[in-house]
Amino acid sequence: MRKLFLAEMEAVGDELVEMATLVNRAMKQARVALEAQDAGLAETVVAQDARIDYLQNALDERTIELLLLQNPVATDLRVLVAALRVSSSMERMGDLARHIAALVRLRHPASVIPEQSRSEVQELAELVVRVGEHLQRLMTGYNLAEGREIVKVNHDIDILHSQIMTKIAESAWDLTATQAQDLTLLVMRLERFGDHAVSISRKIAYLVTGEWEPPVIA
């Protein structure tokens, strides 16, 4: 019985890996669609998000089955509850990529990125894509160094996000109202993607080390 349980726990882990892989791909594709005004690719990102949502529900069901059929020990339970929390965050990250892609589709053939802001926004998107890569690797091997990288990259994301927000607010780029609105939402979504990844890193670190680093409230 215990052996079966371990196999099921592994299946939960596999689903989290698949979610992380899809979330990483979604943000990578959303970035390409964003920078190349590729409405077709944007459509793909939007369509693929249903699979991420499906996986989250499947993980809920599998967790319930596991709890029903077995009598898991304390460590396993913590893993299951953490898995539920992590899958929530990843589902939300998928939504963020989808929202960015939907905006690209909506504005096509115009670009969501105003020319004046292009270098900053591209840098921000590149950092966010790096977070997605680290997240996928973190979920694959539970190497906490990946989580520490996420925290580090997210720090740079926060700084750049705040610089871009200031430039929008101070009319440094002379944007139209639509551009200011789109850009505000775009960079907010990129920034939130990083925050969710940090929150996942904390949960994984807690599971692996048993030590909790309390979240910092902004």
Place this chain on the structure above:
Amino acid sequence: MRKLFLAEMEAVGDELVEMATLVNRAMKQARVALEAQDAGLAETVVAQDARIDYLQNALDERTIELLLLQNPVATDLRVLVAALRVSSSMERMGDLARHIAALVRLRHPASVIPEQSRSEVQELAELVVRVGEHLQRLMTGYNLAEGREIVKVNHDIDILHSQIMTKIAESAWDLTATQAQDLTLLVMRLERFGDHAVSISRKIAYLVTGEWEPPVIA
């Protein structure tokens, strides 16, 4: 043993009620702070959010304890897993109220609401506060009529949100870039508050009726 378990399940329910009550209060206070430029009240909302975060963690721990000490039946498990999901949504709703309050504090003594947009924004905030009221009542008595009200009010929120976004984008109010940015984020947060409440309503309806109405993907 079964009696003790039921008492513990009730405690989980009590924590969810407390969270819903705090979230409702947070959004009500954030709205007053927003409309009256009350930096002190905004500060209170920001400070009180820590209690909501604490309750979410406490609920995680209590759920783990329940699962460890008992061997819950299927229905109880679904309730526990749903409780984890619902508490996630409520924690996020608390964050949204906190972010609105933090913006009020940041811009004080200036108003986050541009005068030209005041009537629309006040109407939106009023709808969102109504969602918070229905949520608190839903979590107190599990009366699904409250959940249906949430879905209905949220529909009006979506329409009004989209009208306001269009007016910002079309420069109908002649806003400064800072105003456009603040207003975009403000109404997005109000709108998200409604979405989370709808998602909670769906989970509660599923628990009570056993029937799942699949979420609509935008």
